Amino acid sequence: MKEKVVLAYSGGLDTSIIIPWLKENYDIDVIAVCGNVGQDDKMDGIHEKAIKSGASKAYVEDLREEFVTTTIYQAIKAEAKYEGKYLLGTSLARPIIAKKLVEIAQMEGAKYICHGCTGKGNDQVRFESTIAALDPTIKVIAPWRIWDIKSREDALDYAEKHNIPVIATKEKIYSVDDNLWHVSTEGGNIEDLENEHSKDIYKKIVAPEDGCDVAEYVEIYFEQGIPKKVNKKELDPVDLIYTLDKLGSKHGIGVVDILENRLVGMKSRGVYETPGGTILYEAHNILESATLDKETLHYKQVVSYKYGELIYNGLWHSKLREAIDAFIDTTQENVNGSVKLKLYKGNIKPAGIFADSPLYNQGISSFGNSEFYDHKDAEGFINLFTLPLKINAMKQNKNIISEIVE
Template sequence: MKEKVVLAYSGGLDTSITIPWLKENYDLDVIAVCANVGQDDDMSKIEEKAKASGAIKAYVEDLREEFITTTIYQAIKAEVLYENRYPLGTALARPIIAKKLVEIAQKEGAKYICHGCTGKGNDQVRFEGTIAALDPSIKVIAPWRIWDIKSREDAIDYANEHNIEVVATKKKIYSVDDNLWHVSTEGGDIEYLENEHNKDIYKKTCAPEDAVDEAEYVEIGFEKGIPVSLNGEKLSPIELVEAVDKLGAKHGIGIVDILENRLVGMKSRGIYETPGGEIFYAAHNYLESATLDKDTLHLKQRLSLEFADLIYNGKWYSKTCKAINAFMDETQENVTGSVKLKLYKGNIKPAGIFSDHKLYDQSISSFGDSELYDHKDAEGFINLFTLPLKINAMTQNGKKMTK
């Protein structure tokens, strides 16, 4: 009996030719696994196509809700942004996909997992890091680090030689990854920093100048940091993400053009569209500003940067990520309420924060009198707070410290 390999399969050009390549070069039975995380693909024919390419079995797994509840919710709670800009759309999906690959490999008794990540990207580390964390006994096969296929043209020629039906052409301008949370676009003219990216590449949102001319008010409801409702209506995780995504797209929200530092050492330019994500982040940020105390909020902001790095680097299943997630969960105990936002041509403006847990009290923060705060108390506080500064200045100037 042949050994088995589980292949991360999309039905595209690269993964379609990987099936005969694995059979030729490793003499393995191929089990194709397509993970649905909300990408814009026709899932109805995936199984048939995989088997036609030579797979002995094919799984099509709907991971959309798990993707939201396992990683996207945590991203919203922490407001993670890699290098303060990238909402980690690709990086957040990879741990869920790789986990499913491991589960199916264990179920099928497969000793190998194969992925189609290139040797230049971050995803190879994300997939293999997850596999190592969940089942280090599984061996990884990464064709792009092994085979002689060097280009899209080579891949199409290989498909034709092996009678693999593909709809790809030899002209592909951009590399695109999409899911429920985002779309990323790289390659082509984007690789030249002198170029403004073309708005024609947008797949989720639109350019702000092309957005509708009327502003729109929306209200996002949260329970313990998790978004649960839109305009007072509770929706399922998938329904809510899709609905808010459409709102963001309608108003030209969520476009990021970033030159980022890849884990593998080079810089890479990417155009990211996360219209719903930007709205969720903004709403959460405003609600949290009213419900978290200063020390907790500031520590959380620092840990969020570290968290983003860990996620970007494929360490979702590390002990460190687990600990940070626990901290984030603790901070969200009182992040419950709703936030009203005004959306208009790429902009998000706060229009109301509503929560029974807000720490803001108008009677205290107002310039008027308050039972809890006396203006006269500030003098003694400032004397103590500035004492180290006074001592340092006197020491430097050689002056004697007196009462």
């Protein structure tokens, strides 16, 4: 009886050629597994395509709700970004897909899992870290690290030779990853840093300058940091993301063009479209500004940066990530209420905060009189606050000391 390998299958260029390559180079049955994390336009016919490409069996698993509730919600609560910009669309999906690969490998009795990640990318680490954390007995086959195919052009030649239909061409050779949270585009002419990316590469959004000529308002309601309603209508997790994604898309919200530092040591340029995610992060950030005290908010910002790094680096199943989640969840206990935003041509403007228990008090914060704050109190506070500065100045300038003594 042949050994089995579970292949992370997307139906794209890389994984399409991996099926015949595995059959050519290993005496093994290939079980294709496609995790639906929101790339719905590619789901039709993918089972049939995998079988026609040589897979002995194929699974198409709907992972969208798990994707949202397990990873995306945690990222929103943490406001996690990599290097302050990237909303981690690819990084957040990989632990969910890899978990399903392990589950099916265990169910099928497969000793191997194969992925189509390149040897230069971050995804190989993300997949293999999850596999190692969930079942270290499973062995990994990574064709890009061992085969003779060295480029996407070579991959296209292989596909043509083996009569494998693919969408990519040598003229349109961008590497695209999309899901319900984002679209990332890499490769092609954006690898030259001197080139401005063309709006023709956008898959989710219209270019900001081509957004609607009329501004639009949206109100988002949160419970303990988790979005629950859009414009007072309660939505299930997946529909909520789709709703905000469509809204942000038509207003050109959420595109970033960044040169990031990959885990494997090189820099890489990517264009990311995250319309709904950008709206949610902004709304959550605004609500937190009214509901978290200064010290907690500032420390959370430090922790959020580290949280983003952990996700990006494939360490979703680390103890540190779990520990940070415990801290983040504590900070979200009071993050309840609604935020109103104004969307217009790529911009998001605050248009109202309706927190259930805000720490902001207009009576105290306004310039008028308040029984809780006397302007005269500021003098004593400033004297104590600036005491270290005065002492330092005295140490540096003996003339000041003599004047004080006299």
